[in-house]
Amino acid sequence: MRTVSPQHTKGFTLLELLVVSILMIGLALMTAQMWRYFSAQAADLTQRTGAAQELRLVLESLSDDMGSVVWATPTASGGLMIQRKAPGGQSDVVIEYALQQGRLTRADGTTGITVPVAENVSGFVADDVTPSILRVTVSITVGGTARQATLYWSRA
């Protein structure tokens, strides 16, 4: 008769299994809710940081070309043409920024090489606010997130 007692105490009862199952389901539901919340936030942040990264690429490229600028003027298509000193050289180079199908390109007039600067560019407009002030407006749209930056340059 002693063999009955250990068998009886082994394992779980149906009630224990039910309670544990309910607790586990509740925990899984809570985890799923938290996961969905954090996933949505992560996706939104990915879009925002993507837009910020593209905008930073544009600003860095423009800043690099405007450092030794001789003159800069808007083009007829709303792009930007920059004449700048060539690094380490005496001659000047002409750089043209243009927006082509959501991609901002930088064309080097000396070498004839055109390289993409940034993707997802929804707007790139260069205009003269006054005869002495050039304004460049850059807009980036990644998914539903849009970022915009405005640059002013004084010819004075």
Place this chain on the structure above:
Amino acid sequence: MLHKGGSRRFAASRGRRRACTLPELVISLAIMMAGLLAIQSLMIRQSRQVSRLEQWCQTQPTFYVVHQSDAWMRALGAPAALETQAGQAAWTPPVTGPYKYSVTLLSFTRPYDSGQMSANVAMEVH
């Protein structure tokens, strides 16, 4: 039989009543509390970072490009400074205001192998 039945009932009831002891319960609760506190601190930190990032992403920055004025820096190809406020460096004094001529660049020609450029401009006197 009574003795045997009684001992079985005693063993069964002992087996059923054998759950966790108070120290085990306290330890498990303490571990659960530590885990919850860790998750809570992570959530607070994440929420702060997200709000800070959202605040930064919602701004529409305006930069004032200040080109290099030093000849050596220009020759080295140093990038322009992006100032967040006007009135610094090349922006003093303010360049806005009345002007005498309005010059519109109509076209220009500049060979790449030449240091000269010819332009066709329209000037309007104000």
